[in-house]
Amino acid sequence: MLSFILPFYGIKNIITKKGNVFINLLGTVISLLLYTTYYLIILFTVTYLLDKNNFGIMPICNKIAERALTINGFVFPICYRCLAISLSIFLFLPFFALGLNNYNRSFFIISIFFMIIGVLDGILQYGFGIISTNVRRVLTGGLAGIGFSYFITYILKKTLRL
Secondary structure, eight states: OGGGTOHHHHHHHHHHTOSOHHHHHHHHHHHHHHHHHHHHHHHHHHHHHHOGGGTTTSOTTTOOGGGEEEETTEEEEEEHHHHHHHHHHHHHHHHHHTTOSOOOHHHHHHHHHHHHHHHHHHHHHHHHOOOOOHHHHHHHHHHHHHHHHHHHHHHHHHHHTO
16 A cells, blocks of 8 residues: 555565555556656746746746747746656656665666766757757756666665665
């Protein structure tokens, strides 16, 4: 029943075949929807408080409306890259923290490479004027978020010996 509170506990139970698969899957889906809703509420509240005048007009991170998700004229408060980074951290950090993977150096090096890809795309765009597409921003941001999630959990597991 913890899958209704902790979504990745339900995923872990499904993978390890513990408990009722349907209950774990249902709990995982419901809790992911709730966590996503909480995330969006916090995101919108913080960005509104930081920049009330431009809320819904342009993203707070780069101030370019074309680089953010737009729904019925409302511009999302963060750009595609920041959205992909934050969502992938939000989704993968608990997954890695529960230990559903192997902690070894090759994955650690891959996580650093993923983060470098995201940073490199941002540097090429900002520093050298090479225009990045929104699809590329989502892909590189998602990879950077996944890499960051693994990097953090790897460091914590190794330093705290968990």
